[in-house]
Amino acid sequence: MKLHELRDNPGATKPRKRIGRGPGSGTGKTGGRGIKGQKSRSGVAIKGYEGGQMPLYQRLPKRGFNKPNRKKFAIVNLGLIQKFIDDNKLDAGAEINEDALIASGLVRRKLDGIRVLAKGEVTSKITLNVTGASKSAVDAVEKAGGSLTTAAAAAE
Numbered sequence: 001m002k003l004h005e006l007r008d009n010p011g012a013t014k015p016r017k018r019i020g021r022g023p024g025s026g027t028g029k030t031g032g033r034g035i036k037g038q039k040s041r042s043g044v045a046i047k048g049y050e051g052g053q054m055p056l057y058q059r060l061p062k063r064g065f066n067k068p069n070r071k072k073f074a075i076v077n078l079g080l081i082q083k084f085i086d087d088n089k090l091d092a093g094a095e096i097n098e099d100a101l102i103a104s105g106l107v108r109r110k111l112d113g114i115r116v117l118a119k120g121e122v123t124s125k126i127t128l129n130v131t132g133a134s135k136s137a138v139d140a141v142e143k144a145g146g147s148l149t150t151a152a153a154a155a156e
Contacts, residue, residue: 071112073132078140079120080106081128092124098131113151122146 020031048055113131125145141148
């Protein structure tokens with residue numbers, strides 16, 4: 001197979017419906033909008049309008065709260081760290097800190113810090129130094145013979 005022979009599977013893409021292109025197209029004249037009425041005109045936003053009655057979404061009470069100063073962490077799984085070590089993108093011998101994770105391309109940006117979670121297996125003996133980690137991640141790293149220090153633990 002060559003690059004110019006690449007094709008989508010038959011039926012994977014449908015051609016765009018060209019509306020208002022004459023009577024032979026099947027969607028000519030009114031363009032599939034029926035006749036007259038508000039919905040046949042352009043620039044209509046009826047969504048929540050109930051004919052002057054207070055709309056349902058305004059009758060229901062407000063719920064919930066978004067904390068304005070919440071912290072957002074970049075999340076890394078142990079399995080991915082191990083994969084990057086296997087691919088020689090991370091050095092297991094040296095300390096793996098947040099800058100090393102960003103430099104390797106595992107994390108795009110730090111946000112409020114990097115938090116390690118325990119999804120996946122870790123087999124290498126590694127020294128991790130990050131902002132936060134789950135208890136199970138700390139246990140998994142220590143079980144493999146490594147150590148995981150967090151900024152929260154260092155602050156105590």
